[in-house]
Each structure stands twice: as structure tokens, then as C-alpha cells.
Amino acid sequence: MTVADKAAATPSPSTPKKSGCLNPLRRLFSSSKSSSATPRTMIGVAAPTAASNGTASKLAAAHAASGKVLTVDTINPHVRTAEYAVRGELAIRSEALRKKLQTDPDSLPFSQVISCNIGNPQQLGQPPITFLRQVTALLEYPALLDPANREVVKNLFPEDAIARAEKLHKAIPALGAYSHSMGIPAIRESVAKFIEKRDGFPANPEHIFLTAGASPGVQTVLQTIIANDHVGILIPIPQYPLYTAAIALNNGRAVPYYLNETGAWTLRSAEVRRAVREAREQGTDVRALCVINPGNPTGNVLSKSDMEAIVSLCYEEKLVLLADEVYQTNVYYPADQPWHSFKHVLRSMPAEVADSVELISFHSISKGMIGECGRRGGYYECVNLDAGVLAQLYKLASISLCPNVQGQLAVELMVNPPQPGDKSYDLYHGEMTGLFESLQRRAQKLGAALATLEGVECNRADGAMYLFPQITLSRAAVAAAEEAGKAPDAFYCLALLDATGVCVIPGSGFLQNPGTWHFRTTFLPPENQLDDFIERIGAFHQQFMDKYRD
Amino acid sequence: MTVADKAAATPSPSTPKKSGCLNPLRRLFSSSKSSSATPRTMIGVAAPTAASNGTASKLAAAHAASGKVLTVDTINPHVRTAEYAVRGELAIRSEALRKKLQTDPDSLPFSQVISCNIGNPQQLGQPPITFLRQVTALLEYPALLDPANREVVKNLFPEDAIARAEKLHKAIPALGAYSHSMGIPAIRESVAKFIEKRDGFPANPEHIFLTAGASPGVQTVLQTIIANDHVGILIPIPQYPLYTAAIALNNGRAVPYYLNETGAWTLRSAEVRRAVREAREQGTDVRALCVINPGNPTGNVLSKSDMEAIVSLCYEEKLVLLADEVYQTNVYYPADQPWHSFKHVLRSMPAEVADSVELISFHSISKGMIGECGRRGGYYECVNLDAGVLAQLYKLASISLCPNVQGQLAVELMVNPPQPGDKSYDLYHGEMTGLFESLQRRAQKLGAALATLEGVECNRADGAMYLFPQITLSRAAVAAAEEAGKAPDAFYCLALLDATGVCVIPGSGFLQNPGTWHFRTTFLPPENQLDDFIERIGAFHQQFMDKYRD
Incomplete structure (x- = not known):
């Protein structure tokens, strides 16, 4: 019997189960007027595909053919379903254009591709922090x-490095x-001290897992939480697409809650409660709440009182709080409301909450x-996690042996930088301050410029590295997108890329309120190129609006 | 409604499905006389646990309690089920002993812990290759x-570095x-040239994915292949436990084929055919064959004719060939039969085979x-893979953004070392040759020494970094192990660790023929400590045999 015969004889048990499973995102979006134009990117998770609606014999026929x-x-349907727009269609097309410019510099209406699809500062010329690289080179x-x-x-390196x-x-x-699979013990101790100093509460190095960036940490944690296809994870809309991708790969349910765009993208706990209630009524075992603070793609920074409401909600609704805090030092406004970690907020609450809500907080050297x-x-960092679950996370880490040591070293140097009085302090402090102030200026300048464009509204980025403007597109533009088989926002972003070389990501990759259209752009282009960048986008935008005017 | 109420009201759909699924490993081992002593490590994959045999309400009760x-x-049962012995009980105990020695050096009957549980040469004092580190430091x-x-x-670094x-x-x-999510294009081109030179056949950089070690590559590929819980992956017994772990995490079926211990651990294709046939008769969709060459833990190096038989089998049985070739330069014997890659063997076969068998070959800088x-x-490297599947693998890679660049650089330097005439060539060549010859001597010496022990048989390691001796244990030893709630081989290895500080891994972590007992040890202890190492193991072994003599 061949594999194909066998596949035909053995119906895949996951296929019928899949097509029968409730999916809150699918339900939410199914009545959207624009769903026909954007079936995959809009739904993001567990979108119906030919295969998941088909039969095992159909798969076997494809296989044999x-x-x-x-x-x-024939591959894992959850791999097929997962989407990751940040490095998706737009990014792939931008690579092709970059290659084209290399072989034929005059073939396009622009001389360089500017990748604003991803928060990748050093790609756009941001220099590394000198002290960090001095120490890693020496090692x-x-x-x-x-x-x-x-x-x-000594002629090449300062004495403190x-x-x-x-x-x-x-x-x-x-x-x-x-x-060690959890990371080098001495570095985990440094991380614990950093957290203690930041938050004013103890941290345990044995509850800290070093990772190869925040993404693998999020993936490991979601893989552990999603026990079966009824488990739901609350995600903000708009979200960072790692979340929908990881939930799809683990065959869980993404349970969306909507951030309040007209209120500077604030997170309202009442909206989260609505999402929990509705999902549970539909039979979803809602277990965890993802919060990204500062927000990606929104740039919102949560106030302490909003955070307390979220922690209370997790306590009352028995939710694990997954706090994506990778932008914790990218906080530009307001100066009078500093950023707080969820660990600090949690530990500041009454003991019954502080000692019970399960919290996992993610941080990164990338931002x-x-x-x-x-x-x-x-x-x-894991807070209030069951010891047995920590042991399981340790086992999972050990299957991949260890996070790369060079990444671990950079974590050490991030949490343990030069101090006042050290030989390298002035340089370090100057580099950090200079970069921070420049990011702050760029956030403000690009946000203000985008807000002046016709039909564009843009919340200020109080933190992170992104702006997420809303574009009101004409009926003509939406029709042209449909004609092209694209979501309207993807259609807009592709046109922007082709006209200017600027690569941004359509809002449908992050999910958005049905019927609204956005894009996410970083504000990372170098400051001396920002005027030109703004001019390019502005000129394109006006042409696009004129071309598709109703 | 609380989470606990909800969990009680919503039976987990994966639980009843799981307990009903056929598992070839469980079936194979269920009649083993020793299974009662070693239910989890022996079975390795999809072992029955309290939870997987229980009911959803039982889970909810635990949750609430x-x-x-x-x-x-309550976590993902596949996370719970996965086992990874290489960093499991023995390794965790050895860490505790190492800590104890730090605080109280005289508290144990040995002065140092020697970690032979894992192929981690630099941990045991192997120096890095100078040229590699010079270039990475400069960058x-x-x-x-x-x-x-x-x-x-110029006073610190040679001009070619x-x-x-x-x-x-x-x-x-x-x-x-x-x-780039698949890895830096220039490095993928270097890898392609390296493969072309090694094999004599073209390689396509667009079919090469750089990874953070071989392990994440294996995990990604298995995640993609395992479409549902009927998919089976053929694994050698004994195996490297990454395979059973990754199969368990993806809820697939590990389909064991047995290597021939009395024939120097050769792989017989007739045995693989038996495994395929029996698994398919039981309804398993056998899709892929894992081969580790040189073998881990066996040290066997396949002959070209055996490899041709394996490729033919993959062609006839429609199996994807997963070739773990991370030890390709650790080949010590025989000099007249050099190591061949599966890519070379595949491409040397008639076109109908050469152009159709799907092959994925893994390599690493770790070995x-x-x-x-x-x-x-x-x-x-992917060979003969469907373009759509390559695109899916690219998407998966992009969800984790990229493999770490420092690891990518080392891949470049591995495949593109100094050449004769370069300033650094003599040093590089001397370091490589010195390490190789030392490994060859250590493999021979330790293997010969183990084979002299009472009740121990040990095949020669023709390649890789491990010996996998078989120990015949007395009825008294097996009874003492059962009393202690341990597998007999785990009982032996724990006693060895406690007596000598030598950490090796029981054969049950790698799976073994039912009723036989082994351990895996690296032969990486430094050459000048090898006599002492051999003496320690020998003395312990004799005491153990005397203590438990029938």
C-alpha cells in the first residue's frame, strides 16, 4: 500500500473536527462588509481554507497528483493557516524591488527601498551601543x-569594558x-536585580527564562497554555501578529478585544470583560490575556489605574496575564506618567491579588x-506560576538546549549598563539619550505629518516604534482593491511601495475594527532623511486619493 | 462563570481522542517485562499519564483545587508528555551536585562533576577554533x-582574519x-557552494534555511510534516531524544525501527520496511524517515550501499528522508569508506529517484x-521539496524573525575556512587535525575500556561523539531499581553519578530494544583526564556488580 492509498483509506481525524470548531474571530468578522475582499488577512486565525473545508480524500488526491x-x-493545516504580515507579502515584494535596484538602479521611480515594515533600527542606520559591542568583542x-x-x-578598549x-x-x-537551558545563572541573577530595582519588589532568578528574543518566549508560553482547541487567548485588536500566528500554530482560539482608537488606543477593561463573557458563552476556555504595553502597533502607554483594572480583571476572571513589555524604555509621553511594569502594579495590589494572579512578562534586547x-x-519572568508548570517550561527550554549565548550576554549588558563614575558612562549615557530623543522627535514629526494627509487620522505614539494611522478610503479605491483581489489597505500599501519604495504593513495584518483601514509604519528612518520620507509618502497619498476619488 | 466552572462544563476534546489513539511505541513496549518499572522513559512518546487517561472534569477539579x-x-498534554533525557533527571541532579561542591568541596566522594550527558565539547575544555573567533570578534x-x-x-589579528x-x-x-528570515543571502550562497564542493552536485541557496542549531530546524520540519495525529515518523532505536520530543509536542506518532546492535548498529532497510508495513496496517500515515548518520547515540557510520538502499526505500514507500548529518566531520573509521551525504547518494541515483525523493538534511556548528x-x-537543505512547502517553511521562519546573526556568521566560517596559502591556514589546519585525532584516540580508548567491564558490551564509535554500551544487569539490580521506582539503567546511572560525579544518560532516554539496558556517554573528557575517568567508572562498575550479584 502506498502512502497515497493509505492517506485515502485513513480519514484525517483533525479535518472534520476543525471545520466544526467555533472561532470567535471568524464569527466576529463574518458579517463584515469587506470580508469577501480579505478573507485570510482579516480573519487571521483559523481562516477557512480549501483544505480545512475539504475531505481527507481530497487531500490524498492532491498528494497523489x-x-x-x-x-x-498535506502539511500541518495550522502551519498553513498561520499568518505573519510583518514579513509577509509586502516585505517579500520589497526584497524583490531591492534586488531589482541592485542590478538596475534606474528601473524604478525611487533609488532605495525603506523598510518600515518592521522595528529593525540598525537596518535603518541606528548605530549599536558602543559599550555592549566592546564587551562582546572582548569575550x-x-x-x-x-x-x-x-x-x-588598552589602546582599543576602555578599562571598564x-x-x-x-x-x-x-x-x-x-x-x-x-x-543552562534557562540561561546562564549569573545573567539570570542580573536580570532579577534589574527587575527588583525597576519595580521595588523581589524577583527570583529561578523564575526567569532567558530566550532568543521575546518571540520564542511568547511561542513557548502559548504552546504550553493552549491545551486543546477550546482554549482561548485574549488579544488586543490591533495586535502584533506574532500572537495570532502562535495561536494558530497551536490550534487555539484568538479572542479579540478592541482597543479604543478614538481614545488614543486605550485598553478598557469593560471591553475585555465583554470579550471574555461572549467567548465563554460560546464554549471557549478563555485562559490568558495578552497586553502589549507600550502598544504595538498602537504606541499607547497604559496608565497605572488602567493596569490595576486589568490585573483585577485577571484575578476575577482567572486569566493568566501575558505582558509584552519589550518597548518599556521606548516611552516618549507623558513625562508625568512614567511607564510601569505589570509586575510592579501586580505586587502593589492587595495580597490576595498580588500573590495569585499568574503573570508572565516578556522583554527583549531588540527594542x-x-x-x-x-x-x-x-x-x-514568571510570577505566581505553579512550580510544576515552571518545571515543564524548563523541560521545553531544554529540548532546544539553550538560548544563544551571544544573545544572553547582551541581556546582561542591557540590564547592567555602565554606571555614573565608570569610564564608559558618559559615552553610554550620551548614546542612549541621543537615540531616545531622536526617536521622540521622529515619532512626533512623522505622526503630525501623517495626520495632515487627506482622510488620515493618526494617534500620537506615546511609546514603542510605530504609528498606526487610519485611512478613509473611497468606494472607488475599495472597488479597485477588490478587483485586484486585495484588502483595501493592502492595495494601498502595495501602491505606496511601488511608487516610493516605502514598505509599510496594512492594518489587516494586525487586525482592526471591521470596515476601518490602517497601516503600520515604524518611525525609524534616519532623522536627516525624514523630511524626504514624509514628502514621498505625502505625494503618493495625494495621487492615490485623486486617482480613486468617488 | 469562572474559568474552573467553564472547564468543568466544557469537556476537552483532545482528551478522549488521545486515549483512543493507537501508538506504535506503546504497543511495542507494552509487553516488555520491565515496562512497569519505567513507564515514562521507556515509552517516550504519548505515554499514558494520569491526565491523558482521566476526564475533563478531573482536570477542572485539579485546576480549581x-x-x-x-x-x-491543565497545560498542553503534549508538552507534559514530551521527554528529553539528555537534560533530564540525571543532568538536573548533576547540577545540584556541582552546586554542592562549590559550597562544600569535601561533601562528596569526588571533587568535580564531569558532564558526559551531552556533546558539549567546550564545556569540557575544548578550545574554540581561533580563526572563527578572530573574525567574529572583529565584526x-x-x-x-x-x-x-x-x-x-594588526598586532592582535592576522591579516586574513x-x-x-x-x-x-x-x-x-x-x-x-x-x-532575512531564511538567513543572510551571502551566507546561504556560501553554504550552497560548500555543499556543491562536498557532494559534486548543485545546491540552491533558496532551498537552504539557516537555523539556530540543528534542533530548531528539526522541530520546524516535524511541525510542518505532522498534519494530524495519524502521521507517523520513522525513528531509529536507539534515537536522539529530540525526535521523540518533537513528535510528542506535535502529537504525531513515533514509528520505531531497530538498529542492529550485534552488527555494529547498522541500519537494515528490511527492518525499516517492517516498521513501515506494520505501522500502516495499524492506520498510521507514515510520512518520513529520520536517519542519524553518523549515529547518535550509536556512532555507526552508514556505508554507501546501505544509504542507497535507504533512498530506494524512501522512493518506493513515498517517505520524506530527514537526514541528521550534524556529525559529518566526526568520522574516525574506516578510512577506506569515507562519509557520504544523503544528498550525494540521492543525486547519484537514477533520475526518477534523484529528482523525486524529498530530502531534508540538517547540519550544525555545534559538532x-x-x-x-x-x-x-x-x-x-531542502531537496526536491514542493515550492509551496518551501514558502510555508519560509513563513514559519519569519514568525520567529531570523536565526541569530552570530550563529549565522559561524556557519559562514565553518563552510568557508582558511585555505592553503592563507596566513591562518596552518594554525586552522593544526587545530582541526589535533582535535580530530584526539577525538579518534579518545573514542577508541574509552570504547575499549568500557568493553572490558564485566557484563558490558560496547560497539566501536566509528563516528559522532558517543559510546552506547550495553550493560547486562543482575536480577538483584533490576529488583533494587524497581524498589527505587527507577528504570534499571537510570538506577545504574544515578548510582554512577552519586559515586563518581560522572554524568551519563540511561539508554531508556534514547529508547532501546526491550529488556536491554545501556547508557550513553560522550568521549569528550580531556585526554589527560581520560585514564582517571576510566578508572573511576571501572571502580564504580565493579562495586555495583558486586553489590547486586545474584
Whole structure:
């Protein structure tokens, strides 16, 4: 019997189950007037596809016809369903344009592609933090720490970078070895101290997992929480698409709650309660609430009182709080309401709440002013988690052996930077402040410029690295998009890319209120290019609006 | 309605399905006389646990009782079921002993813990390859490539390392940026050239995915292949436990085929055919065959004719061939039969086979003489894969953004080392040869020593980094193990660790022929400590055999 015969003889048990499962997102969006134009990007999770509506024999026929064991129709349907717009159609097209410019620089109406699809500061020219790279370079090549070379090395590296590298070399003698699966113990201790200092409450290094960026941490945690296809995870709309992707891969249910766009994208706990109630009424086992603060793509920064309401809600509704806090140092406004961690807010509440709500908080070296995206480093801290669950997370980490040590080192240097009085402090402080103030200016300038465009409304980014303007598109534009088989916002973003080389991501990749259209752009283009960037977008926008005027 | 009420009201659909599913490993091992002593480690995949045999209401009760949303009983049952012995009970105990020695050096009958549980050469003192670290250090801190510093830098780094770093710096100007999700294009081109030179057949950089070590590549590929809980993956017994872990996490079926221990752990295709036939008769959709060559934990190196038989089998039975080739440069014997890649063997066959069998081959920077485990780098090459499936793998990679750039750089330096005539060639060649010959001597010496022990048989390691001796244990030892609630081999390994500080892994973690007992040890202890190491193990072994003599 061949594989194909066998597949035909064995109906896949997951296929009929899938088509019968309730999905709140599908239900919510199914009555949207625009759903026909954007069936996949709008729904994001568990969208109906040919295969999931089909039968096992149909899969087997596709399998037999192609001659391949693996085809798009035979692979894991959850892999097929997952979407990740940040590196999706727009990003792939922008790569093709970049290649075209390399071989034929005059072939396009612009001379360079500007990738604003992803928060990737060093790609757009942001320099690395000097002290961080000095220490990592010293650790890479052990001869640089050899006392015999000290006189030469002192000409290239400041003494405190050398001292720090020596200290780390003692704690981590074999940089090339697999570390502890949760991360190097000395670095987890540094992270715990950083959290304690930040929050004013103790942190336990044994509850901290170092990761290769925040994304693998989120994926591991969601994989652990989603026990079956009835488990629901509350996600903000708009969201960062890692969440819908990871929920889809684990065959869970994304339960959307809507951020309040007209109120600067605030999170209202009443709206979360509505989402919990409705999902539970539909049989969804709602277990966790994802909050991104500062917001991605919204830029909103939560107030302490809103955070307290969210923690109370988690206590009352028995929800695990997943706090994506990777933009915690990218907070530009308001100066009088500083950013608070959920750990701080939780621990500040009455003991029955403080000691019971399960919280997992994610942080990363990729954001802030560090911006070490390619190095892949981060951590998550578990608060009030069951010891047995911590052991399971440890086991999961061990299956992948360990997070990369170079990323772990950068976590150490992020949480333990030069201090006043250290030789490198002034340079470090100047670099951090300079980058911060520049991000603040760019956020303000680009946001204000976008808000002046016809039919565009744009909330200020109080934090993070993104603006998420709403565009009101004409009926003619929506019709042209439908003609092209694209969501209206994707149609707009593709036209922008083709006309200007600017790559942004349509709001449908982040999900949005039905019938509204947005795009997400970073405000990371270098400051000296920002005027040109704004002009390019403005000129395109006007042409687009004129072309599709009703 | 609270979460607990909801969980009680909503039976988990995965629970009844799970308990009803056929599992070939469970079936195979259920009649083993020793299964009662080792229910979890022996079965490895989809072992029955309290939760998976229980009911949804039982889960909800546990949930309500602990007050936590997440408990071991409520999390993803596939996370709970997955086992990874290499960093399991023995490794965790060895860490505790190491900590104890730090605080109280005289508290144990040994002065140091020797971790032979994992192929982690630099942890046991193997030095890194100098050229690799020189280039990565230069790239870490851009000032080192500044022409203004050249005269000083030339005193620390050879000119070809500087030239290489400059070349890579041009190809990868922003080391701190997310790279292409499949890996930096220039490095994928280097990998393709390396494969072409190695195999004599073309390789396509667009079919090569850089990864953070081989493990995440294997996990991604298995996640993609396992479409539902009827999909079976053929794995060798003994296996590397990443495979059973990843299959369990994806709720697939591990379909065991047995390597021939009395024939130096050779892989017989007739045995694979038996496994395929029996699994398909039981309704398993057997889709892929995992082969580890050189073998882990067996050390076997396949002959070209055996590999041809395996490829033919994949063609006839329509199986995707997953070739774990991370030990491809750790081949010590025989000199007259060099290691061949499956890509080379496949492409050397008639066109109908060469152009149709789907092959995915994994490689890593962690093994060989490079041994850069902590850096996490590797790649997989896809051969004859459907273009749509490649696009899905690309999308999956993009959800995690990119493999860490420092690991990618080490892949570049592994596949593109100094060449004869380069300033660094002699040092590089000397380091590689010295490490290789030392590994070869250690493999031989430790293998021969283990084979002299009472009741121990040990095949020679022709490749890789491990020995997998079989121990014949007395009835008294088996009874003592049962008394202690341990598998007999785990009981032996725990006693070895407690007596000597030597950490090895019981064979039950790798799976083994029912009723046989083994352990896996690396042969990585430094050569100057090997006599002492052998003596420690020998003395313990004799005491253990005497203590439990029937």
C-alpha cells in the first residue's frame, strides 16, 4: 500500500473536527462588509481554507497528483493557516524591488527601498551601543583578555569594558558551550536585580527564562497554555501578529478585544470583560490575556489605574496575564506618567491579588535604544506560576538546549549598563539619550505629518516604534482593491511601495475594527532623511486619493 | 462563570481522542517485562499519564483545587508528555551536585562533576577554533575594522582574519539588524557552494534555511510534516531524544525501527520496511524517515550501499528522508569508506529517484571540531521539496524573525575556512587535525575500556561523539531499581553519578530494544583526564556488580 492509498483509506481525524470548531474571530468578522475582499488577512486565525473545508480524500488526491509527500495541502493545516504580515507579502515584494535596484538602479521611480515594515533600527542606520559591542568583542576572542596583550588592547578598549569582560569571562569560562537551558545563572541573577530595582519588589532568578528574543518566549508560553482547541487567548485588536500566528500554530482560539482608537488606543477593561463573557458563552476556555504595553502597533502607554483594572480583571476572571513589555524604555509621553511594569502594579495590589494572579512578562534586547534585533536575546519572568508548570517550561527550554549565548550576554549588558563614575558612562549615557530623543522627535514629526494627509487620522505614539494611522478610503479605491483581489489597505500599501519604495504593513495584518483601514509604519528612518520620507509618502497619498476619488 | 466552572462544563476534546489513539511505541513496549518499572522513559512518546487517561472534569477539579489557571494537569498534554533525557533527571541532579561542591568541596566522594550527558565539547575544555573567533570578534565591534585603528589591530589579528571580517562587513553592514528570515543571502550562497564542493552536485541557496542549531530546524520540519495525529515518523532505536520530543509536542506518532546492535548498529532497510508495513496496517500515515548518520547515540557510520538502499526505500514507500548529518566531520573509521551525504547518494541515483525523493538534511556548528554549541548555528537543505512547502517553511521562519546573526556568521566560517596559502591556514589546519585525532584516540580508548567491564558490551564509535554500551544487569539490580521506582539503567546511572560525579544518560532516554539496558556517554573528557575517568567508572562498575550479584 502506498502512502497515497493509505492517506485515502485513513480519514484525517483533525479535518472534520476543525471545520466544526467555533472561532470567535471568524464569527466576529463574518458579517463584515469587506470580508469577501480579505478573507485570510482579516480573519487571521483559523481562516477557512480549501483544505480545512475539504475531505481527507481530497487531500490524498492532491498528494497523489503532485507526486510529493509534502504539499501545501498535506502539511500541518495550522502551519498553513498561520499568518505573519510583518514579513509577509509586502516585505517579500520589497526584497524583490531591492534586488531589482541592485542590478538596475534606474528601473524604478525611487533609488532605495525603506523598510518600515518592521522595528529593525540598525537596518535603518541606528548605530549599536558602543559599550555592549566592546564587551562582546572582548569575550569572542579570548586572546584579547590575555594579560600579555593588555597594553595593545588598552589602546582599543576602555578599562571598564575590559574589566566587565574579565568578570563575565570568569562567570562564563566556556562561551562556546551550551549554557543552562534557562540561561546562564549569573545573567539570570542580573536580570532579577534589574527587575527588583525597576519595580521595588523581589524577583527570583529561578523564575526567569532567558530566550532568543521575546518571540520564542511568547511561542513557548502559548504552546504550553493552549491545551486543546477550546482554549482561548485574549488579544488586543490591533495586535502584533506574532500572537495570532502562535495561536494558530497551536490550534487555539484568538479572542479579540478592541482597543479604543478614538481614545488614543486605550485598553478598557469593560471591553475585555465583554470579550471574555461572549467567548465563554460560546464554549471557549478563555485562559490568558495578552497586553502589549507600550502598544504595538498602537504606541499607547497604559496608565497605572488602567493596569490595576486589568490585573483585577485577571484575578476575577482567572486569566493568566501575558505582558509584552519589550518597548518599556521606548516611552516618549507623558513625562508625568512614567511607564510601569505589570509586575510592579501586580505586587502593589492587595495580597490576595498580588500573590495569585499568574503573570508572565516578556522583554527583549531588540527594542529600546539597544536595538540588537539580529542577536536574538530576551527573557521572560514568571510570577505566581505553579512550580510544576515552571518545571515543564524548563523541560521545553531544554529540548532546544539553550538560548544563544551571544544573545544572553547582551541581556546582561542591557540590564547592567555602565554606571555614573565608570569610564564608559558618559559615552553610554550620551548614546542612549541621543537615540531616545531622536526617536521622540521622529515619532512626533512623522505622526503630525501623517495626520495632515487627506482622510488620515493618526494617534500620537506615546511609546514603542510605530504609528498606526487610519485611512478613509473611497468606494472607488475599495472597488479597485477588490478587483485586484486585495484588502483595501493592502492595495494601498502595495501602491505606496511601488511608487516610493516605502514598505509599510496594512492594518489587516494586525487586525482592526471591521470596515476601518490602517497601516503600520515604524518611525525609524534616519532623522536627516525624514523630511524626504514624509514628502514621498505625502505625494503618493495625494495621487492615490485623486486617482480613486468617488 | 469562572474559568474552573467553564472547564468543568466544557469537556476537552483532545482528551478522549488521545486515549483512543493507537501508538506504535506503546504497543511495542507494552509487553516488555520491565515496562512497569519505567513507564515514562521507556515509552517516550504519548505515554499514558494520569491526565491523558482521566476526564475533563478531573482536570477542572485539579485546576480549581490549586487556584492556578496553569497546572501540570491543565497545560498542553503534549508538552507534559514530551521527554528529553539528555537534560533530564540525571543532568538536573548533576547540577545540584556541582552546586554542592562549590559550597562544600569535601561533601562528596569526588571533587568535580564531569558532564558526559551531552556533546558539549567546550564545556569540557575544548578550545574554540581561533580563526572563527578572530573574525567574529572583529565584526562585533566595528571600530576594530576602522582604518584608523589598523596598525594596532594588526598586532592582535592576522591579516586574513581582518580581510575576511571586512568582506563580511560589506555583505552584512548591520550586524545588529534582523536578517532575512531564511538567513543572510551571502551566507546561504556560501553554504550552497560548500555543499556543491562536498557532494559534486548543485545546491540552491533558496532551498537552504539557516537555523539556530540543528534542533530548531528539526522541530520546524516535524511541525510542518505532522498534519494530524495519524502521521507517523520513522525513528531509529536507539534515537536522539529530540525526535521523540518533537513528535510528542506535535502529537504525531513515533514509528520505531531497530538498529542492529550485534552488527555494529547498522541500519537494515528490511527492518525499516517492517516498521513501515506494520505501522500502516495499524492506520498510521507514515510520512518520513529520520536517519542519524553518523549515529547518535550509536556512532555507526552508514556505508554507501546501505544509504542507497535507504533512498530506494524512501522512493518506493513515498517517505520524506530527514537526514541528521550534524556529525559529518566526526568520522574516525574506516578510512577506506569515507562519509557520504544523503544528498550525494540521492543525486547519484537514477533520475526518477534523484529528482523525486524529498530530502531534508540538517547540519550544525555545534559538532565536528568547531563545537560552537552555545552560539546556536546550523542550516537545513531542502531537496526536491514542493515550492509551496518551501514558502510555508519560509513563513514559519519569519514568525520567529531570523536565526541569530552570530550563529549565522559561524556557519559562514565553518563552510568557508582558511585555505592553503592563507596566513591562518596552518594554525586552522593544526587545530582541526589535533582535535580530530584526539577525538579518534579518545573514542577508541574509552570504547575499549568500557568493553572490558564485566557484563558490558560496547560497539566501536566509528563516528559522532558517543559510546552506547550495553550493560547486562543482575536480577538483584533490576529488583533494587524497581524498589527505587527507577528504570534499571537510570538506577545504574544515578548510582554512577552519586559515586563518581560522572554524568551519563540511561539508554531508556534514547529508547532501546526491550529488556536491554545501556547508557550513553560522550568521549569528550580531556585526554589527560581520560585514564582517571576510566578508572573511576571501572571502580564504580565493579562495586555495583558486586553489590547486586545474584
